[in-house]
């Protein structure tokens with residue numbers, strides 16, 4: 397879902413930039429753009445080079461910033477970065493700070509994107525910190541090229557800390573700190589991070605290991621910031637950070653709550669990407685009174701929850717419940733994949749292509765009857781000769797149950813067109829109707845579908861959901877969040893009912 401409508405209300409990129417204008421103004425942009433038959437200009441968002449040029453041209457045209465983005469470094473997505481700056485403006489406005497604003501950007505990166513935007517747009521004084529020498533060198537060049545050294549200073553962090561090392565004098569005070577930490581623990585997490593439940597991002601992937609990966613991931617990074625902030629209570633009025641994963645946001649908010657630290661959160665939306673912002677303070681600012689950016693909540697509550705019944709002699713843990721749940725799902729041929737595993741919570745992504753959970757007994761009886769009839773029919777039907785195969789094929793009908801549990805008719809034919817039969821077999825496998833696949837495999841016959849909906853259904857999931865195994869005290873819960881699927885929420889309720897009925 398495009399989230400642009402949830403961008404910060406003052407974000408200039410709420411309405412997409414005018415690519416035609418960019419192409420006529422910047423030859424380098426024209427070089428990476430293409431025009432369709434309607435005259436509309438677009439670029440390949442999956443190509444990092446095109447993204448780099450787009451970002452550089454937007455920085456020039458909208459902020460009069462000349463930024464060189466190195467090929468081997470992150471291409472900062474401008475609307476998202478701007479969301480963060482605009483949220484900081486709101487927070488500063490809320491605490492009544494207007495003039496001579498001073499901020500710290502932890503991990504400024506090769507573009508020093510936040511200091512450059514903050515300085516050019518609002519004339520804020522910024523310190524940008526960086527651990528990576530190469531990025532720091534490039535960041536310095538970018539600041540100098542824009543003649544913003546009077547507002548921006550950059551500093552190398554040679555320590556393991558995020559903030560503490562910057563404060564040598566007790567009286568040093570800043571209005572805020574900001575941070576876009578490396579999100580991931582390791583390279584595997586980079587690739588596995590995106591839930592398969594979500595559509596792929598439109599933009600290509602950019603970034604170097606040092607920009608993406610940090611020991612313990614963003615959670616440890618943010619926890620370190622919170623820990624250090626306790627010693628810098630009066631040195632920084634508002635501490636903020638961006639968070640890349642929602643499950644980490646929850647942990648961070650829980651930590652802040654547990655410590656009784658005043659905090660608030662926000663969403664940064666752009667295209668298909670959502671990030672979150674967390675702010676906390678030790679000053680007397682009541683963030684609970686901050687006006688929300690949007691009138692109403694965005695998401696409908698699609699959650700259904702099941703309390704796992706206590707069974708004598710069975711000691712539950714999150715792992716054991718997950719194991720049992722996975723067995724039940726696998727028994728139903730429901731594909732599932734672990735998305736995240738935390739102390740008290742496991743999240744699975746599940747996709748069902750075939751209704752294997754409702755009317756099981758009726759289906760088994762029906763299948764047996766069909767099987768018997770097919771066997772009888774095979775005995776009585778003569779082998780087709782080469783020239784009358786079509787006619788005979790018409791007689792060889794077999795009933796099957798489609799993905800919605802309806803009986804449909806299919807034709808059984810000898811394999812003549814290998815390509816066709818192979819692709820049909822593949823469709824069958826895709827549709828994953830296992831109740832009949834065993835008899836098909838043994839019969840060495842290709843199945844030509846009369847009802848094309850089976851093939852289509854095979855690609856459109858019947859039910860797609862996120863399952864969360866979690867606990868509240870000693871109560872264990874299985875929650876399912878409906879995402880999509882032709883069986884609708886009712887289908888998910890049926891799966892949950894099956895799990896309840898078979899939880900032994």
Ligand SMILES: C[S@@+](CC[C@H](N)C(=O)[O-])C[C@H]1O[C@@H](n2cnc3c(N)ncnc32)[C@H](O)[C@@H]1O
Pocket residue numbers: 470471472502503504505506509510525526527528531553555556557558576577578579606607608610
């Ligand atoms: C995700 S990148 C963000 C870059 C830039 N701020 C942006 O938003 O495009 C994170 C940056 O933090 C830097 N970094 C990691 N740990 C750091 C630390 N302890 N102090 C300062 N910078 C750090 C990395 O080298 C990297 O450039």
